[in-house]
Amino acid sequence: MLFNSIDFAVFLPLVFFLYWFVFQKHLKAQNALIVIASYTFYGWWDWRFLSLILFSSIVDYTVGLQLQKTDIPKKRKFLLWVSIVINIGFLGFFKYFDFFVDNFVNAFSFFGYQIPSTSLNIILPVGISFYTFQTLSYTIDVYKKELKPTKDFVVFSAFVSFFPQLVAGPIERATNLLPQFYKQRQFNYKNAVLGLRQILWGLFKKIVIADNCSVIANEIFNNSTSFGGTSLVLGAVMFAFQIYGDFSGYSDIAIGTSRLFGFNLMKNFAFPYFSRDVAEFWRRWHISLSTWFRDYLYIPLGGSKGGVLMKVRNTFIIFIISGFWHGANWTFIVWGFLNALYFLPLLLRNKNRVHTGDIAENSLLPTFKELRGMMLTFSLTILAWIFFRAENISHAIQYISDLFTGLIDYTNYLETYNLLRDFGPALIVVFIIFILVEWSGRHTEFAINRLTNNRFLNIFFYYLILFLIFIYSGKPQEFIYFQF
Amino acid sequence: MKFFLNKIVFFLIPIFVFLGSYEILLRSANMPNIYSFKDKLLDEEYEAIVLGNSHALRGVLAEDLSYSAINLANVSQSINIDLLWLKATLKTQKLKFVILNFSVPTYTTNLVKSSEHWRSKNYNLYTRLHLNYNPKYNFEFLNNLQLKNIKRAGNYVLGNNKSKDNYLEKGSYPLDVYSNDFEEHALKASQRHLPKVEYIEQNENVLMEILTLSKTYNFDVVIVTPPAHASYRRLIPHEIKSNMFSLLKNIESKNNNVYWLNYFDNVSFDSKCFKDSDHLNFKGAKLFTNKINNFLINSNTFTN
Numbered sequence: 001m002l003f004n005s006i007d008f009a010v011f012l013p014l015v016f017f018l019y020w021f022v023f024q025k026h027l028k029a030q031n032a033l034i035v036i037a038s039y040t041f042y043g044w045w046d047w048r049f050l051s052l053i054l055f056s057s058i059v060d061y062t063v064g065l066q067l068q069k070t071d072i073p074k075k076r077k078f079l080l081w082v083s084i085v086i087n088i089g090f091l092g093f094f095k096y097f098d099f100f101v102d103n104f105v106n107a108f109s110f111f112g113y114q115i116p117s118t119s120l121n122i123i124l125p126v127g128i129s130f131y132t133f134q135t136l137s138y139t140i141d142v143y144k145k146e147l148k149p150t151k152d153f154v155v156f157s158a159f160v161s162f163f164p165q166l167v168a169g170p171i172e173r174a175t176n177l178l179p180q181f182y183k184q185r186q187f188n189y190k191n192a193v194l195g196l197r198q199i200l201w202g203l204f205k206k207i208v209i210a211d212n213c214s215v216i217a218n219e220i221f222n223n224s225t226s227f228g229g230t231s232l233v234l235g236a237v238m239f240a241f242q243i244y245g246d247f248s249g250y251s252d253i254a255i256g257t258s259r260l261f262g263f264n265l266m267k268n269f270a271f272p273y274f275s276r277d278v279a280e281f282w283r284r285w286h287i288s289l290s291t292w293f294r295d296y297l298y299i300p301l302g303g304s305k306g307g308v309l310m311k312v313r314n315t316f317i318i319f320i321i322s323g324f325w326h327g328a329n330w331t332f333i334v335w336g337f338l339n340a341l342y343f344l345p346l347l348l349r350n351k352n353r354v355h356t357g358d359i360a361e362n363s364l365l366p367t368f369k370e371l372r373g374m375m376l377t378f379s380l381t382i383l384a385w386i387f388f389r390a391e392n393i394s395h396a397i398q399y400i401s402d403l404f405t406g407l408i409d410y411t412n413y414l415e416t417y418n419l420l421r422d423f424g425p426a427l428i429v430v431f432i433i434f435i436l437v438e439w440s441g442r443h444t445e446f447a448i449n450r451l452t453n454n455r456f457l458n459i460f461f462y463y464l465i466l467f468l469i470f471i472y473s474g475k476p477q478e479f480i481y482f483q484f
Numbered sequence: 485m486k487f488f489l490n491k492i493v494f495f496l497i498p499i500f501v502f503l504g505s506y507e508i509l510l511r512s513a514n515m516p517n518i519y520s521f522k523d524k525l526l527d528e529e530y531e532a533i534v535l536g537n538s539h540a541l542r543g544v545l546a547e548d549l550s551y552s553a554i555n556l557a558n559v560s561q562s563i564n565i566d567l568l569w570l571k572a573t574l575k576t577q578k579l580k581f582v583i584l585n586f587s588v589p590t591y592t593t594n595l596v597k598s599s600e601h602w603r604s605k606n607y608n609l610y611t612r613l614h615l616n617y618n619p620k621y622n623f624e625f626l627n628n629l630q631l632k633n634i635k636r637a638g639n640y641v642l643g644n645n646k647s648k649d650n651y652l653e654k655g656s657y658p659l660d661v662y663s664n665d666f667e668e669h670a671l672k673a674s675q676r677h678l679p680k681v682e683y684i685e686q687n688e689n690v691l692m693e694i695l696t697l698s699k700t701y702n703f704d705v706v707i708v709t710p711p712a713h714a715s716y717r718r719l720i721p722h723e724i725k726s727n728m729f730s731l732l733k734n735i736e737s738k739n740n741n742v743y744w745l746n747y748f749d750n751v752s753f754d755s756k757c758f759k760d761s762d763h764l765n766f767k768g769a770k771l772f773t774n775k776i777n778n779f780l781i782n783s784n785t786f787t788n
Contacts, residue, residue, distance in 0.1 A: 006619050006626065020485060187485050459495070466499065471630050 001044040002479070003253045004206055011041065012257065019261060020187055027184050031158045034181075034261070038163035042127070045167075049125040052090060057153075057160045059086050060135040064142045064149030064156075076143060083139040091132045094124055099328030127167030129325055133292055135160050138174035140296055147175050155181040164257040168250045168479055170268040170288035177265070185262030194449070195259030197462075201448050202252030204465050206479070208472045209434055210245030212427055213238040216419055221389055224399045228412030231419055232403045236382045239389045241431075244273065246480045247286070252446055271442045273381075274359045276373035278342040279352035281381060289325070293318050304347060311347055316340045326388070331396060335387040342380050358443050430468060503625060510624035510633055511609060513640030518558065519610035522655050525554045526573060526612070533573055534656075535566035536585020539710045543764040544583060545773040546654035550781055551580065555655035560600035563590050563690045568613045570694060574701050581704040583776065584694065587712070587748075587762070588720055589677045591687055591728045599676065602627050659759050660766040666715040670761035674719035688731065695739060704741045707732055708776060711753040711768070716761035745779060747772065 001007050015037045023029040043050050063083045067076055108114070138159070141147035150156050159178045165171075220227055220235025227235070251268035258265045272284035282290055294303075298318045304311050316337070323336020346352040359374065360366040366374065383400070390396035406412040420428065441447035451458045532553040534544045540557035556569045563586075570582060596604055596615065604621040607613045620626045625633060651657040663669065698705045709732070712720075729746070736744040747753070757768030764772055 010619075187488070189485075189488050192488055462495070463498075471634070473630060 001041050003250065003257075004203060004473075007044065011037075012260075016260060024187075027182075028154065030185065031152075031154050031181055034158045034163070035154055035161060038158070038161035038166055041163040042161065042166055045126050046123075052094075052125055052128070053131060053161055054157075056087060056090065056131065056135050057157050059083060060139050060160070061150070061153055061156045063139050065151065067139070067142050068149050080139060080143045083136065087132045087136050091128055094128055096328045130169045130171055131160055131166060133171045133289075134174075137171070137292065137296065138178070141174050147178070150178060152181075162258075162263075164254040164261075164263075165265060168247070168254070169286075170251055170254065170266050171292055172265060172288070173292075177263070180263050188262065191259050191262070195256040197448055197451075198252045198256030198259065198446050200256075200462060200465055201446055202249040202254075202256060203469055204434075205245040205249030205252065207469050208245075208427075208430060210242045210249060210480075212423070212472055213242035213245065216423055217242050217389070220419070221399070224395070224402065227402075228406040228409060228415055229403050230407065230412050230416040232399060234416050234419060236386050236389075236399075236403075240273070240378075240382050240385050243385065243388075243480055244269075250479045255446075267445060271358075271438060271447075273378055274374060274439070274442055275377050276355045276359060276370055277346055277351070277377055278339065278380060279346045280355040281377055282339070282343065283356075289322065293322055297321065304352075308348065312344060315344050315347060319343065330393050331387045331390050334393060334396070335384050338384045338387065342384070360442075427472070430472075506633075506637065507623055507625050509637045509640065513636050514610075514624060517606070517610055518651050518655075518657065519606040521651065522554070522556050522558070523611040525556075525655055526576070529577055530554050531580040532583060533569070533579065534583045534585070535561075535569055536708075537561045537587065537589055538763060539587045539589075540583075540585030540708075541657050542659060542759060543710045543769045543772050544585065544708065544776065545652070545656045545658060545769050547652050547656060548770065548773045549777050553583070553654065555652075555657075557585060557655075558603075558606075560589075560593075560595050560598060560603055562593055562595040562598075563687050563694075565595060565607060565613065565615070567690050567694055568607075568615070570697060572612055574697065579701070579703040581706055581780075582694075582698070583706045583708060586691075586707045586709055586728075586732060586744075588724065588728065591731075592677055592683055592724065594683045594686065596621075597683065656769070658764070658766040658769040661759050662756060662765060663758055663760045666713050666755070666758070666761045670713065670715035670719055673716060673760070673762045677720075684727075691731075691735070695735065695742065698739075698741055704743070705739075706776070706780070707736070707742065707744045709744070709746045709748045710764065710772060711747045711750050711757070713755065713758045713761045717749060743779070743783070745776060747775070 001011060015033070018033055019030055023033055039050055039053075042053065060083055063079050066079050070076060070079075138147070138156075142149045150159075155178070158181050159172075159174065162172070162177065217235055217238040220231055221239065224232060224235070248269035255265045255268070266288055268286060268288050270284040270287065272281050275281035275284055298314055301314045301317060302310050303314060306314075319336040319340035320333055321336070323332040323334070323339070326332040326335070343352070346354075355373075359370050386399050387393075387396045390399060438447045441449060444450050448461075451461060530553055531551040532546075532549065534540055534546050534553060534555040534557055536544070536557040538557070538559040538561075541555065541559060541561075544555060544557070546553040546555040556566075556573075558565075566584065573579065595601060602621075604615050604618075605624065605627055607615050608622050609624065615621060695705065725748075729748075732744045732746070736742050753764070753768055753771065757764055757771060759765040759768075
């Protein structure tokens with residue numbers, strides 16, 4: 001089920017009603033309702049893959065309980081590996097099997113050996129990378145004795161399949177989300193209003209910004225050889241805003257929906273395009289994944305505490321695996337590699353934590369230095385996004401080399417102007433207003449977290465956003481991160 | 485909680501009022517249309533109805549038949565909708581026969597599952613048929629880009645309505661155009677008509693249901709497979725064609741009230757008879773209807 005669909009518009013109020021009016025006084029019933037609603041939500045896409053979530057839940061639930069029963073290190077390690085092998089095994093099979101087989105076949109054919117390809121054209125279950133990481137974090141935390149395992153299977157199932165964040169995160173930690181299922185939830189008016197506001201902003205980012213940027217980005221990326229340099233720059237910028245609107249929009253809807261049910265999820269985006277360096281960008285982009293890798297991979301590998309070689313090794317490992325997590329394509333690996341290259345100089349010079357606060361902390365506008373850093377970071381990010389969006393490596397290289405062609409050719413600019421004209425002047429104005437609203441809300445959790453004190457002005461603003469969503473809505477488009 | 489719900493209700497009221505008015509406006513702007521027109525045709529009595537997709541809509545001229553008949557075919561109309569039309573007709577009328585178009589997409593596609601699924605709303609909104617309860621197919625404003633919808637509603641309010649479609653008085657809608665590029669169209673059309681096994685089974689079952697109705701209500705069924713241009717025929721897999729033909733042949737041989745007129749490979753229709761690779765133009769429709777009519781006149785069954 002898509003957040004931006006009629007189905008969800010019916011589903012959400014229905015579950016909300018049952019949750020607060022029918023099962024309000026029964027915590028266990030509320031949790032059971034969450035599980036049923038979550039399985040319905042997921043099964044709407046393809047009910048067959050519910051068995052994967054159920055199986056994954058059973059495995060980690062059982063492993064968790066077994067871990068509690070024993071203190072023998074060997075046995076505990078064995079149990080941990082059972083969970084890792086099963087979870088990563090599923091992920092590897094569904095997501096990476098064809099990739100490895102194809103590359104294996106290509107490698108052999110390069111040396112003159114022809115072996116038949118046995119690609120299975122496997123369907124990738126939506127959200128598998130997200131809920132796999134979530135269940136893994138539970139087992140690892142229990143293994144590290146940072147968390148007591150739950151004995152309530154319904155609670156555990158609710159934690160694994162919680163529908164707002166099931167298919168595209170935020171990837172929740174058991175230490176944050178699991179305890180919330182034990183507590184009696186009380187309806188909180190302010191929290192609910194905040195949730196609705198965040199949902200509204202998320203829908204705006206998805207439907208108005210991302211879906212409309214995707215039209216131009218797709219047009220340019222799919223026919224990149226027929227466009228000049230300036231149009232290719234436009235295509236890359238459009239993709240940058242598409243992926244931001246799409247993914248952060250999803251996270252806003254997920255977090256907002258959770259608030260309606262009395263849950264607090266972790267923040268996943270913190271205005272990443274206002275970052276002044278790449279290290280800051282990675283503290284603000286897909287925070288739940290970055291911190292997951294930091295806590296469960298980077299730090300166990302030694303983090304940044306060892307020598308230079310260790311730092312370099314760990315940085316490349318974490319970024320390349322993070323890239324590969326996004327998809328079974330060399331483009332994602334190069335995307336990760338590039339980000340490691342961007343990040344490494346900052347780490348080696350101990351400048352990776354220079355910008356820990358917000359940009360323009362006490363002023364309306366950034367300083368020249370901040371602006372320069374922001375522009376440079378945005379440009380580097382866009383360059384990496386080209387690999388992320390391209391069909392394959394050669395497409396990305398071709399795209400980048402074409403970026404610098406025809407920059408002094410007048411017809412190129414005319415072509416870019418025509419593309420923007422197709423985008424529509426009204427939409428360009430909306431786009432600029434979107435950036436200004438994001439800028440003005442950069443110190444808060446999401447851009448319209450705090451509005452004015454004038455109630456009527458706020459209501460007018462809500463109607464305006466709804467109207468823009470309505471005007472610019474087309475065919476509901478899937479969220480990009482569903483494919484990961 | 486009550487306070488929250490009250491606020492939500494008050495916030496939503498203007499939205500629902502707006503959407504309701506907008507929906508009424510869009511429906512009004514969309515009237516009259518070929519669906520409402522055909523629905524109205526059912527109010528009178530006829531001896532025959534023509535059912536099918538655009539191949540019948542463009543290719544069978546109910547106006548040229550020697551019997552009183554109407555054409556209830558429509559673009560991308562799948563056989564399950566033909567059945568609904570037939571059931572609706574049988575509620576008020578006693579038919580002598582049904583001309584049922586059965587071409588490749590009749591055999592292989594289902595409107596709601598096709599790229600043309602949005603047309604489903606036209607049946608729900610403008611005819612007495614009811615296809616499903618999916619909100620998307622029961623509201624005008626949930627279809628199309630809103631900027632287009634607003635333009636359409638605006639034109640309606642300003643009185644700049646689009647001109648009425650040129651469908652004929654008995655519901656046929658032939659087009660007097662000629663094609664220059666059959667090959668490209670054939671490629672797209674054949675891809676659109678590519679089969680899914682589940683639809684073939686479903687469509688065969690619906691055909692059987694139509695035949696059962698023909699026995700119950702005592703009418704004959706003339707199945708017509710219209711001519712197709714060579715460029716299109718070439719791209720239809722042999723297996724699909726032979727399965728479809730053997731099904732229809734089998735049905736004809738086992739039912740004495742069923743006739744099958746197969747013009748799919750008929751060479752008497754040259755390129756000038758086609759609007760595109762799989763649709764007849766006005767000239768082709770005249771010729772094809774004439775052949776059907778001759779069959780109806782010469783067959784003893786229909787002369788009484």
